[in-house]
Amino acid sequence: MGMLEAGEQFSLRAIAREAGVSPTAPYRHFTDRDALESALAAEGLRDLKEDLTRGRELASSPDDLAELAVAYVDFARRRPALFRLMFGNACDEGNAERVQAAAEIHDLLGLAMTTVFPDGDADALASAGWAFAHGMAYLHLDGKLSAGSDQEVADRIRTAFKALLSPA
Amino acid sequence: MGMLEAGEQFSLRAIAREAGVSPTAPYRHFTDRDALESALAAEGLRDLKEDLTRGRELASSPDDLAELAVAYVDFARRRPALFRLMFGNACDEGNAERVQAAAEIHDLLGLAMTTVFPDGDADALASAGWAFAHGMAYLHLDGKLSAGSDQEVADRIRTAFKALLSPA
DNA sequence: GCGATATGTTTACGTTGCTCACATGAGGCT
DNA sequence: AGCCTCATGTGAGCAACGTAAACATATCGC
Numbered sequence: 001m002g003m004l005e006a007g008e009q010f011s012l013r014a015i016a017r018e019a020g021v022s023p024t025a026p027y028r029h030f031t032d033r034d035a036l037e038s039a040l041a042a043e044g045l046r047d048l049k050e051d052l053t054r055g056r057e058l059a060s061s062p063d064d065l066a067e068l069a070v071a072y073v074d075f076a077r078r079r080p081a082l083f084r085l086m087f088g089n090a091c092d093e094g095n096a097e098r099v100q101a102a103a104e105i106h107d108l109l110g111l112a113m114t115t116v117f118p119d120g121d122a123d124a125l126a127s128a129g130w131a132f133a134h135g136m137a138y139l140h141l142d143g144k145l146s147a148g149s150d151q152e153v154a155d156r157i158r159t160a161f162k163a164l165l166s167p168a
Numbered sequence: 169m170g171m172l173e174a175g176e177q178f179s180l181r182a183i184a185r186e187a188g189v190s191p192t193a194p195y196r197h198f199t200d201r202d203a204l205e206s207a208l209a210a211e212g213l214r215d216l217k218e219d220l221t222r223g224r225e226l227a228s229s230p231d232d233l234a235e236l237a238v239a240y241v242d243f244a245r246r247r248p249a250l251f252r253l254m255f256g257n258a259c260d261e262g263n264a265e266r267v268q269a270a271a272e273i274h275d276l277l278g279l280a281m282t283t284v285f286p287d288g289d290a291d292a293l294a295s296a297g298w299a300f301a302h303g304m305a306y307l308h309l310d311g312k313l314s315a316g317s318d319q320e321v322a323d324r325i326r327t328a329f330k331a332l333l334s335p336a
Numbered sequence: 337g338c339g340a341t342a343t344g345t346t347t348a349c350g351t352t353g354c355t356c357a358c359a360t361g362a363g364g365c366t
Numbered sequence: 367a368g369c370c371t372c373a374t375g376t377g378a379g380c381a382a383c384g385t386a387a388a389c390a391t392a393t394c395g396c
Contacts, residue, residue: 011382011383011384012383012384012385013382013383013384014382014383021344021345022344022345022346023345023383023384024344024345024346024347024384024385024386025343025344025345027384027385027386028342028343028344029343032384032385033383033384033385087306087310087312088310089310102312106312113335116335117335117336118336119336120331120335120336121327121331124324124327124328124330124331125328125331125332125335127304127307127313127324127328128300128328128329128331128332129332130303130307130312131299131300131301131302131303131304131307131328132296132299132300132303132332133299133303134299134302134303134306134307135298135299135300135301135302135303135304135305135306136295136299136303137303138255138302138303138306139295139298139299139302142255142256142257144255144270144274144298145295156292156295159289159292160292160293160295160296160299161296162292163288163289163292163293163296164293164296164297164300164332164333165332165333165335167281167284167285167288167293167333168285168286168287168288179351179352179353180352180353180354181351181352181353182351182352189375189376190375190376190377191352191353191376191377192353192354192355192356192375192376192377193374193375193376195353195354195355196373196374196375197374200353200354201352201353201354
């Protein structure tokens with residue numbers, strides 16, 4: 001599979017149509033709409049992981065962590081439908097690929113956090129960092145935070161992250 | 169309106185059916201499915217705000233802030249479908265009620281943050297705190313963080329929050 | 337070559353959001 | 367009273383969706 005949908009809407013039949021194929025053809029490849037979504041989600045998670053990795057060494061400073069959050073939100077903003085797909089469904093234990101891809105994201109962020117803060121509670125820091133980035137992503141996707149240019153958004157995320165780390 | 173759906177699925181027709189009324193009756197009261205969702209969302213946001221307020225004085229310590237996050241996630245876990253409704257749609261400027269309800273949540277959290285950290289960047293702290301709680305809520309809803317009992321979840325959120333505030 | 341497997345097609349059913357034309361009932365006006 | 371208006375509910379109907387079943391074909395191992 002290649003570049004997957006930046007657009008907003010998503011229906012099995014529409015996909016079939018776009019692929020120039022009969023409406024039920026996808027069922028030869030995916031048992032279910034959910035199965036298709038999970039496959040897309042898994043690929044999306046891998047893409048996100050690559051975005052968080054590529055051209056970046058292991059995080060070594062809080063600033064590096066902030067950049068991770070920026071990249072995370074940037075991904076969500078560039079591919080909102082896919083991002084929602086990646087996280088929107090209740091945990092789908094059925095698709096091992098997907099579960100693992102999600103776990104890898106968690107581990108990646110966790111590793112970064114504990115590298116920068118080796119004396120902190122690794123698990124807590126991993127979850128907290130992920131939650132921050134994830135929440136920022138969703139709040140921006142849903143327009144709950146003023147939007148502005150990519151630059152502005154990125155700056156606000158950096159500022160917010162640092163504010164949390166040393167809040168007074 | 170009263171207690172609104174803890175269940176998962178949600179269709180206009182199903183609501184009409186459950187209300188013992190014809191499938192098109194709801195259209196007399198809401199122009200649109202989106203309009204109905206927005207109304208539910210607005211009420212949900214007010215409920216959430218009350219949850220974050222009731223039986224609680226203005227936050228005065230980081231621990232109080234952690235409790236806010238716990239309450240936030242608790243709401244999401246108790247009423248997942250509603251929570252998704254409240255935030256799931258792209259920003260719907262059309263419904264002023266809803267936009268305002270969301271803004272009130274933001275302000276509430278912002279006020280709490282700046283009360284505890286009067287010297288910090290108010291805006292950044294507000295967004296950051298919200299993002300943390302929001303991300304935690306979604307990650308738990310989507311099963312991306314190990315679940316466990318309510319107690320365990322609450323404890324992990326407290327721990328994570330404090331880990332972020334003083335990470336080493 | 338031949339049979340299995342992978343892939344695709346047609347047809348069909350039930351559900352959904354939504355529109356439109358129509359009924360009905362309660363209130364206020366003169 | 368009588369009437370008119372508005373709010374509410376109904377019914378039939380449309381297009382789109384997810385899904386299932388029965389049927390076709392093509393590709394590949396033997």
